[in-house]
Amino acid sequence: MVNGYQATSLKEALKILAKESVTPYSGGTDLMIDPEEHATFLFLARISEMKNIIEDTEYLRIGAACTFTEIIENELVPEILKEAAAQIAAPAIRNLATIGGNICNGSAKGDSALILFATDAKLRLVSSRGERVLPIAEFYLGRKKTALKSDELLVEILIDRINLSNYYYKKVGARDALAISRVSFAAILNVADGKIVNCMTAFGAVSDIIIRRPDIDAMLVGKTTKEAKVVKKEYIAAYDQAIIPIKGRISAEYRKAVCMNLLRDFLESNGI
Amino acid sequence: MMINFILNGQKVVSTAKANERLLDILRTEFACTGVKCGCKEGECGACSVIIDGKLVNSCMVAMGYVESCTVMTIEGYRKTERFAVLDTSYASVSAVQCGFCTPGMVLASECILAKNPNPTEAEIREGISGNLCRCTGYNAIVQAISIAAKEGKGLW
Ligand SMILES: Cc1cc2nc3c(=O)[nH]c(=O)nc-3n(C[C@H](O)[C@H](O)[C@H](O)COP(=O)(O)OP(=O)(O)OC[C@H]3O[C@@H](n4cnc5c(N)ncnc54)[C@H](O)[C@@H]3O)c2cc1C
Ligand code: FES
Ligand code: FES
Numbered sequence: 001m002v003n004g005y006q007a008t009s010l011k012e013a014l015k016i017l018a019k020e021s022v023t024p025y026s027g028g029t030d031l032m033i034d035p036e037e038h039a040t041f042l043f044l045a046r047i048s049e050m051k052n053i054i055e056d057t058e059y060l061r062i063g064a065a066c067t068f069t070e071i072i073e074n075e076l077v078p079e080i081l082k083e084a085a086a087q088i089a090a091p092a093i094r095n096l097a098t099i100g101g102n103i104c105n106g107s108a109k110g111d112s113a114l115i116l117f118a119t120d121a122k123l124r125l126v127s128s129r130g131e132r133v134l135p136i137a138e139f140y141l142g143r144k145k146t147a148l149k150s151d152e153l154l155v156e157i158l159i160d161r162i163n164l165s166n167y168y169y170k171k172v173g174a175r176d177a178l179a180i181s182r183v184s185f186a187a188i189l190n191v192a193d194g195k196i197v198n199c200m201t202a203f204g205a206v207s208d209i210i211i212r213r214p215d216i217d218a219m220l221v222g223k224t225t226k227e228a229k230v231v232k233k234e235y236i237a238a239y240d241q242a243i244i245p246i247k248g249r250i251s252a253e254y255r256k257a258v259c260m261n262l263l264r265d266f267l268e269s270n271g272i
Numbered sequence: 273m274m275i276n277f278i279l280n281g282q283k284v285v286s287t288a289k290a291n292e293r294l295l296d297i298l299r300t301e302f303a304c305t306g307v308k309c310g311c312k313e314g315e316c317g318a319c320s321v322i323i324d325g326k327l328v329n330s331c332m333v334a335m336g337y338v339e340s341c342t343v344m345t346i347e348g349y350r351k352t353e354r355f356a357v358l359d360t361s362y363a364s365v366s367a368v369q370c371g372f373c374t375p376g377m378v379l380a381s382e383c384i385l386a387k388n389p390n391p392t393e394a395e396i397r398e399g400i401s402g403n404l405c406r407c408t409g410y411n412a413i414v415q416a417i418s419i420a421a422k423e424g425k426g427l428w
Contacts, residue, residue: 001275004290004336025334029314032293032332039291043336069326090402091383093314095326096333 004041010049010155014128016042018151026065027096029089030105050100050155053077059122059158064100068112071099078159080119080167080186084111087171100154103136106144111171111184114204116157117212118186119164124156125149133158143208162198164188168266172258183255185262189220189270196220196228201263206245206255213242220272228272239263277338279304280348290336295319297335298345306346306375310404317403320376321345327383329402346375354382357424358416367416369407377403381417389428390421 005022007013016022025031025041044050050065053074060076068085071077072094088094088111102110103123113136121136127149139147148154171184184204190197199220203211216238220228228235243259245252275286279302288297295312298304298321310316312331319330322344349355358378361367368374377400384391384399391399396417397410405413421428 001290001336001339002273004334006336006339025337027332028334028337029332032334033313035291035293035334037291041291041334041336043290043334043339045337046340089314090317091399092317092320092327092329092380092402093332095323095328 003039004043006043006046008046008048010047010126010153013042013044013047013153014126014151017153018128024104024153026098026101026104027067028101029093029097030101044100044153050153052156055161058161060161061124062099062157062159064103064154064156065098066100067096067098068094071112078119078164078167080164080169080188081112081115081159083169084115084171084184084186087111099157103139103157104146104148104154106140106146108140108143108208108210109184109205110210111204114184114186114202114210115169116159117202117204117210118167118188118200119159119162120200120212120214121160122158123154124158125152126155127152131155137212140209163190166190166270168269170262170265172262182251183258183262185259185266187266189266191225191270194224196223196225201266203243203259206243206259208246211243213239216242225271228267232267232272235267236260236263275335275339277340278342280344286335288335290334292335293331294321294333294335294338294343295330298330298343304345304347308372308375310372314402315404316373317376317380317400318373320379320403322349322379322383325383325386327380327402344379346378349379349382354385354424354427357427358382358420361416361419361423362413364419365412365415367408367412373403373405373407377405377413381413381420384417385421385424385428389425391417393418 005016022040022042026044044065050063052063054061071085072082099112102112116136123134168187173182187201189199199217219235245256298307308318310318314329314332321330380400380403396414
């Protein structure tokens with residue numbers, strides 16, 4: 001085919017990527033909005049190594065070329081990610097759009113990327129030179145800028161197999177189904193033997209990069225709900241400082257206010 | 273250097289470039305003008321087609337993606353028994369006004385019923401949530417799909 005390669009194995013795709021000037025094409029729902037006339041696409045949808053959803057002893061491994069429909073229908077996927085995926089666009093977009101594309105577009109508005117931040121997911125990046133595993137927070141460098149090298153593909157997303165069932169997720173958008181999120185918030189809080197063992201929060205679409213601050217969340221870890229209430233004010237103040245909405249947007253203050261409300265609601269829903 | 277796929281049950285070969293939109297090629301090279309263009313942004317669903325059994329917006333698909341796939345447009349779907357049931361049910365409640373959204377809406381209806389022959393109203397509304405209609409206000413369309421589910425027993 002002219003202006004395109006359809007790879008059927010990862011090895012083949014990496015070889016093409018190393019040699020040619022091609023754009024990886026997963027579901028195409030970002031690329032086709034405004035396709036470059038001379039772009040040569042490297043189609044990923046038939047690479048079986050990028051289509052699996054499997055568990056090993058450490059991780060749930062999601063292939064980067066899995067569509068949101070496939071993620072919603074898979075029984076291994078945690079509810080928090082399914083819920084976020086189910087709220088993305090409409091079925092016909094979810095049948096194309098992939099989780100890998102949602103990350104590699106580098107947007108702070110990615111609804112599945114938000115969940116991957118909240119769960120401290122890792123990304124397996126592979127090139128013909130070798131491979132590396134990067135925490136998702138290190139993958140995003142700035143507005144639409146990522147650490148992806150031109151000869152690398154995101155092959156898998158690795159999610160730690162910790163308990164994710166006590167989660168909080170809200171997307172506050174202009175129009176429900178089709179809206180690219182305006183503000184979104186995801187959090188997980190686990191209590192064991194009366195003490196908070198982990199608290200993980202992430203704020204989407206409010207800044208150039210999704211905001212994830214484990215250092216602030218650490219204020220609540222190791223405490224009972226009662227003790228957490230004592231530091232609640234301090235905790236909220238820390239986020240009030242940390243969330244710097246994109247300047248120059250009329251809605252900046254609105255976005256921030258929504259974030260703070262969602263954070264409070266999350267704490268209250270956990271008795272804090 | 274060609275792109276091979278199955279269009280409405282027939283093997284076809286396209287000379288299009290891999291980065292061209294399926295929507296444009298279906299309309300120009302294959303004269304499938306039932307595939308409508310409303311936005312080219314994945315928002316309206318007028319360009320819906322079924323690829324390998326799944327509803328997709330053909331404006332969001334590059335030609336190279338369909339290599340070795342099965343593509344069904346309204347032109348092919350028209351020849352099925354299932355279409356006849358939907359055609360009757362849409363007509364019975366006047367679910368077609370200007371008709372611009374109808375090809376996409378009918379294919380979305382097919383995908384709803386193929387997945388679930390007895391959908392609830394909420395499932396129907398979710399299934400057509402990516403297909404905009406400026407005329408009917410959707411209620412008649414939702415009704416038409418419910419009627420097809422009842423009348424088409426055994427077909428889905
Ligand atoms: C109508 C509509 C509604 C939408 N609604 C939402 C929404 O509610 N929430 C939301 O988050 N998004 C939404 N989106 C945006 C889009 O659908 C998602 O971001 C989607 O996940 C992108 O995935 P894709 O596979 O289609 O990406 P593609 O367009 O294939 O790729 C996106 C980018 O990532 C690169 N890339 C893709 N995969 C890889 C890989 N494995 N390795 C290296 N690079 C790669 C590509 O080169 C490209 O630069 C919407 C889009 C449309 C058209
Ligand atoms: S033309 Fe494809 S969704 Fe509107
Ligand atoms: S009948 Fe006119 S847009 Fe639906």
